[in-house]
Amino acid sequence: MADSPSLIFVTGGVRSGKSRFAEKLATEIAMKTRGQLNYLATGVPSDCEMFARIEKHRRERETGKHHWKTMEKSVQIEELTLAVNNHDIILLDCVTTLLNNELFSGGDVRDETFLSKVKEKIMKGIMAIKNRASTMIVVSNEVLNEPLAGNELVFTYGKLLGQIHQQLVQEADKVFLIEVGIPILMKGAK
């Protein structure tokens, strides 16, 4: 019998090993529950180098020992909800890209109503998918320990990201902070 859906939040600095940890965690859960691995890719290839990196990642996941399905959604992840069932393990990597895509998808970034809609939409999307899945793992990036005040857009982005991270920590069953490849359990039981 499947356990109730769970949410795991994984965050860390750039190149901290957070994605690798999250993928490993997902495969462990998949083996234990005989679930289906799904990679929710949020990146829009903006240049050739990025395209190559995304393709390389995809190849690695698809030819590896564990079979991953790839879902691509750069905005409005909530549209994937109905495609998800309770055998699915969903890995969303990562929130910073998703926030970036939603913020610059055409709304007015100076409009507070638009900004809170973006925040709500991302959280609702994550929770809706999580509630249908077996496990949802969400990866994000630590970027809030430097000055944000110099640039209005950076400030807005940082504020939304911080608020989303706070909500994710609150909703998550487990939270890991990855430092130099080592996971630190910040919330939840081992």
Next chain:
Amino acid sequence: MHFVTGGAFNGKRAWVKKTYPDACWLSAYENVPMPSLLNDIDKNLLVLEGIEIWLKELSDQNDANQSREIWKHHLEAWGDWEKANTKRQLVVIGTDITKGIVPMEKDNRLWRDVTGWAFQDLAAKAEKVDLIWYGIDQTLKPGGDM
């Protein structure tokens, strides 16, 4: 003295409001200048918020050593206010701005250096230090509570 730190938008203010209700707040984010003497504060519970902004002003007008000296004087004065009455409690909130890429501009590099040192001075002087990470608090210095 209780020092509360953490990254931007990590829930520091909400945590302090929950831990210390009904305080008098002096916030750099509301353009309150850095106070030197606190004698006129009529509450026993005082929160100073946004010290990194005050440190920016300090480092804009002084070199590194002078900034740190002035900062230490302020810490002394704040500590004296707190010690003058056992009912008094001072809470100081500072946003960590020290973990990004080295800033391009010289004045922002100085600001970051001064902030790092000032936070160390404050943490050494404070009885309690807490790090807030997306609402989760981690006590770095537990203080002498019974």
